Amino acid sequence: MKKRRQLAVMAAIWMLSGIHAAAAEQEASVTTDIQSGGVSIRMNRYGDAEKKQEWEDVEDILPGQEIPMITEIENLGEDCFIRYRIRAEAESKREIPSASFRGLPDDCVQKGEYFYDTKILEHGEKEELFTAFMLPETWEQEEEDEIRIYVTADAIQSRNFTPDFESENPWGDTRVQKVSEEEKENQLRVAVPQKGLCRVVVEGDRIITVPDSFFSELGTVVPGDTVQGEIQIENGCEQTEAVYWKLDSEEQTLLNPVELKIEKSSGAILYQGTIQEYQTDQFALLGRYSPEEKDSLMFTLHFPEEMDNLYRLLNGQMTWTFRAVSETQEADFLQEERRETVKTGEESHLFLLLLLMGSACLVLLLIRKRRADE
Incomplete structure (x- = not known):
């Protein structure tokens, strides 16, 4: 026993x-x-050369009048290359030449409808896209017109990417994707x-x-x-x-x-x-x-x-x-x-825990049974 x-x-x-x-x-x-x-950029626009005044729409523009419009890109993310497209449209559908944008940077090359910045924009740096807008002096003021200016900027990481600025498509077949989430400053x-x-x-x-x-x-x-x-x-x-x-x-x-x-x-x-x-x-x-x-x-x-x-x-x-x-x-x-x-x-x-608990219960049952037999 x-x-x-x-x-x-x-x-x-x-x-x-x-x-x-x-x-x-x-x-x-x-x-x-x-x-x-990730690449993250922000566009800033000012109405004065000192960049103290935020841009406000101008009511009256005369042909040949240069309107200060400092437009810049600020890099909030990884070092990157940028390209941008600028265009002006008149409500009357009259053509406005790209030469109406003044103060374009010297290190940009125009390929098709885009201006490509040939230098890397490092994290925290800013790049001016243009500094002013001026309607041609030959612009005829037949009637009141409304001018709208559109600026689109794309950015691509510079690391592991080499643009070919001699070609007509410096960024090749790169597909630019829009980032939907809200950006935060200095996040990287x-x-x-x-x-x-x-x-x-x-x-x-x-x-x-x-x-x-x-x-x-x-x-x-x-x-x-x-x-x-x-x-x-x-x-x-x-x-x-x-x-x-x-x-x-x-x-x-x-x-x-x-x-x-x-x-x-x-x-x-x-x-x-x-x-x-x-x-x-x-x-x-x-x-x-x-x-x-x-x-x-x-x-x-x-x-x-x-x-x-x-x-x-x-x-x-x-x-x-x-x-x-x-x-x-x-x-x-x-x-x-x-x-x-x-x-x-x-x-x-x-499994081990359950096995241990089951074995302990089995031991207790055997001990109790043995005591009952005695």
């Missing part, structure tokens, strides 16, 4: 120790934050893509991740950008350790089309494709490392040129998770991973 009770209690203790061992596994994560940039910062570094060290009974500031925050990216990162692996233990890794991404809208390549220092490619195609919660083997052995992992993110305004001003996160497993624990770890292929992490934890 006593032997049966002892077996039931030992089963409960084994389950409790199993839960404790799973929670003590060596695992660490590091998160990389990414922000997509510019970060030049570079290479980030994260050290992953297996040390004693723990695994440590040490990312630099750039690895943790890749900054602002725009279509066409390529950013790189390096992950250095080091085994500081006295025994061989297997290191496994997985990648989780958040904000799918931004990261789905991004092209990801992960390559070991040996040249072996661990993954190449879009982040959208990389859909797995499973750990993959990075390598088995002897004591003091080191290795490195390179990743490259390429943001395709065709990513348009749908992807602007979004935030994304990639979480790199590393798990170190000793040779004696690796078989159990792989068996656990195989079980995870049919369950999510939450379902697995819930």
